[in-house]
Amino acid sequence: MNKKDQAQQALQAKLTAAYATMEKRITHPRIKDAIDEIKTQLSLxxxxxxxxxxxxxxxxxxxxxxxxxxxxxxxxxxxxxxxxxxxxxxxxxxxxxxxxxxxxxxxxxxxxxxxxxxxxxxxxxxxxxxxxxxxxxxxxxxxxxxxxxxxxxxxxxxxxxxxxxxxxxxxxxxxxxxxxxxxxxxxxxxxxxxxxxxxxxxxxxxxxxxxxxxxxxxxxxxxxxFSRYKVDVADDVQSFYVFLETLESRCGGLFGGLLTENAPTLQENTLGCIGNLMTIVRKFVAQIQRTSTVTQGLLNRCLLTPGQHTRILEEIQWGEQCFDNETISTKEVRRPE
CATH class of the missing domain: 3.40.50 (Rossmann fold)
Structure with missing residues (x-):
């Protein structure tokens, strides 16, 4: 087997590990904290x-x-x-x-x-x-x-x-x-x-x-x-980075460290939402499979667009204000159009 075939085989093994990881639930501190709080409330x-x-x-x-x-x-x-x-x-x-x-x-x-x-x-x-x-x-x-x-x-x-x-x-x-x-x-x-x-x-x-x-x-x-990981909270930044490390490890090193290298960008672009991050990662894996390459450019193409980012941020800021302000009326708790 020549070097090209060996490299392709190695890439395929990493892709297999990545797709298997995408099918599983990966827990993180926010999930654990939310479950603990829910179980406490169930005692009511x-x-x-x-x-x-x-x-x-x-x-x-x-x-x-x-x-x-x-x-x-x-x-x-x-x-x-x-x-x-x-x-x-x-x-x-x-x-x-x-x-x-x-x-x-x-x-x-x-x-x-x-x-x-x-x-x-x-x-x-x-x-x-x-x-x-x-x-x-x-x-x-x-x-x-x-x-x-x-x-x-x-x-x-x-x-x-x-x-x-x-x-x-x-x-x-x-x-x-x-x-x-x-x-x-x-x-x-x-x-x-x-x-x-x-x-x-x-x-x-x-x-x-x-x-x-x-x-x-x-x-x-x-x-x-069930809140997001905020970029201005040190513990949240660390937890988000650790999640990226875990993701890279479970995907068999497919990303070559690109996720952790881009941790600040990914946290800002996804607004600290793990679901948004996983959508980007799935798109990235699909692009890697299509091109047989792992590059910064491919990752950038998978990020939320400025328009998507702005719209999601507006809804998050509105929602967090509604949650924190108990005096807001029912009529004010409506998704902005």
């Missing part, structure tokens, strides 16, 4: 809703996946004794083109994941038309009213022993008028009480409006900030 019991919020691209989906695995370990012995037990359930509050949040679709999603649809009273299956993106149901009389489905979900959650219900993309629930938001929050609180489970809502800063609706709701809602 049913009837409380935990809001986990942070900027777009900070890694909330990775946090929710890591938390799900961590909580399942807590109930492992119970799950071994009772194979039908599902103590932790993670669902997405799906968006459709409907004007209001589609509760019927949401409830059916929960029933489907609990594999309880066949045990519930007969009704009509709901879905999304792939051509129009509208909810549909077959013609004819249906017993699947929203209240009826709510009752089925309560029963299913209790039957499966769900202790924690995690809802991702919570902004789809709260991006409504104040009156609708209050009704929807009351519905979640009722679900928590009657099903005897705790609800964790993940979303961008929009979801903070829930806890600003009334004093009664504020008393039952706990806010947790």
């Amino acid at each position: 019991g049913k009837g409380h809703i935990i809001l986990v919020t942070g900027p777009a691209g900070v890694g909330k989906t990775t946090l929710s996946q890591t938390l799900e695995v961590d909580l399942q370990k807590r109930y492992l012995s119970e799950m071994n004794n009772n194979p039908g037990l599902i103590p932790v359930l993670k669902v997405e509050a799906r968006a459709t083109s409907e004007k209001n949040f589609n509760w019927k679709l949401f409830y059916n999603t929960i029933l489907s994941q609990l594999e309880m649809s066949m045990d519930a009273p007969a009704g009509v299956a709901y879905g999304i038309d792939p051509h129009t993106n509208h909810m549909y149901r077959p013609l004819g009389h249906s017993k699947n009213t929203t209240d009826g489905l709510h009752a089925k979900v309560e029963y299913a959650l209790r039957a499966r022993g769900v202790k924690v219900l995690m809802i991702d993309e919570g902004g789809h629930l709260t991006n409504v008028s104040d009156s609708q938001m209050k009704r929807q929050t009351d519905a979640l609180k009722s679900l928590s009480n009657c099903a005897e489970c705790q609800i964790i809502l993940f979303g961008s800063y929009d979801i903070l409006g829930v806890s600003r609706l009334s004093g009664q709701l504020a008393r039952r809602i706990e806010e947790i900030h």
Whole structure:
């Protein structure tokens, strides 16, 4: 084998390691701190809703996946004794083109994941038309009213022993008028009480409006900030650098030290959000595979554009202000247009 073939083989081995790393969750201090705080708040019991919020691209989906695995370990012995037990359930509050949040679709999603649809009273299956993106149901009389489905979900959650219900993309629930938001929050609180489970809502800063609706709701809602790594905080700069070191090591040295060499640039460009960083790294890996080279120019091409950076920064600054200022009203907790 000549030197060129050897170099190509070595590069391919590094690319394989990098792609394998991209498929895994890499924890960092922000995730650990957030999970510790969430687990502390879970001791409050049913009837409380935990809001986990942070900027777009900070890694909330990775946090929710890591938390799900961590909580399942807590109930492992119970799950071994009772194979039908599902103590932790993670669902997405799906968006459709409907004007209001589609509760019927949401409830059916929960029933489907609990594999309880066949045990519930007969009704009509709901879905999304792939051509129009509208909810549909077959013609004819249906017993699947929203209240009826709510009752089925309560029963299913209790039957499966769900202790924690995690809802991702919570902004789809709260991006409504104040009156609708209050009704929807009351519905979640009722679900928590009657099903005897705790609800964790993940979303961008929009979801903070829930806890600003009334004093009664504020008393039952706990806010947790899953924040970014700031460039003007020494500990954050160090943690971000260590994460880059870990990433380079796990990717088999593919980047040749370019990530750590560009740590200040990457932290500033990604606004200290690990999710944004991972998007850039994935693009960089794809470019390396395409060109069989690892250069500064390739990395620069993968960074956020000035326009993207400015827009994300505006939303982050607005969101952090909303989180830190408890006197901001619900109407002010709206994503800027």
